[in-house]
Amino acid sequence: MSANNFAQFMVVGPTCFFLGVLFSQLPYDYNVLWNVPEDRAPYFNILEDHIKFLYASPPLISRVLNIAIGTGLLGFLIKLFKPNQANMLFDGASLVLYMAGITVYLTNIVKGFRVVTAGIYGDPSKAAMEGAVLEDDGGDYITREDTLRVFAASNTILALVLVGVLVLQAGQWYAKRAEEKELADFAKKAEEKKGAGKKKQ
Template identity: 45%
Template sequence: LSQNYRGSGSFATFLIIGPVCFFLGILFASFPYDFPLLWSPNPITPLHISQIETHLRFMHAAPPLISRLLHLIIAVGFLGFFTKLYRASESNFLFDGGSLLLYLIAAGVYITNVVTPMNALAEQMGAETAAAAAGDGQAKTVLHAGPLTGEVELTREESLRVLSASHTILAFVLVGVLVLQAGQWYAEKREREDYAAWVARGEPVEVMDDDEEEKEVEKEE
């Protein structure tokens, strides 16, 4: 391995795994609310929907410091990826490049399928609260842009299901990041074991420094 290689034992890996585990913890905290909406065979009761909406309203009304801290932790994850991919080796391109792609997908899902629906749900719940206070039973749906008609009406339960499904997608994508980072650690472990076996057998092992690696690449080109 070259001197510039940043493997699974580097501090940059900690900058990646830390935020990913933090976000998985947040998703796990939401799992009791998401499970009945997606996988429970029992019908959803209005009480449970109200509990979920109360939970979402509480999260949406959190101080701005909370969202800024969350976005800062997301940025820390990107910093870890960019650090590991600076003058990257083949292993970095394979494992860290794939992890970065999954992390970008997770960020996109968070922006499009979590933040936007949560804002829409907050507006919907505020409108329903105002309508209930005025004695009007309307405003029971939320509008989303659709490909054909331009607008798609979703009920309260459907909107919550979309949000819960997005949480599940995020969890699988973030677990994929951890799997790739674990794969990098295992590949390094096997490489060290193979190197130790070659040395034990007395076989010659050619080790090139960074300058020699660059010269070999130039010769191949």
């Protein structure tokens, strides 16, 4: 296995891992985002309890997530160490999406964990200590339901971003295989022409 193939595995592996984690959140997020508004109330409670449970997880869980994030970044650094045209196109765009996913994770999801666990939805004094964000209109802090919906929507956005990373990596793999096949065909034709020339002589 070449270094480039191993680096691609380092990118695709953590991306698939995080998609699996987000897929496990889908039963909670789906009902909060897309269920009939009148039926959402019990699902807000379920999602809130789930977030508090996850936030209280042992430190090992967050360390594994951080290692997975770092592995993906290391894979991109290896692939872009000696870039060619394909690397700059596919890996550059993939890295932009990957960093966008990390930004969503840090700004919305991690902060959502802290806000929900602390229960500071409508308390300005607690929100100021935790760094909660003011809404644009009126200066009110976002409500409990809005906070939980933003958290669920952030998971969905992150999943779409990671799918984009996988699509670009698959596109790079396909383009590389097509190029290798084209070069092999070209070399084969060159050998055939060379053999035909020797026969004529």
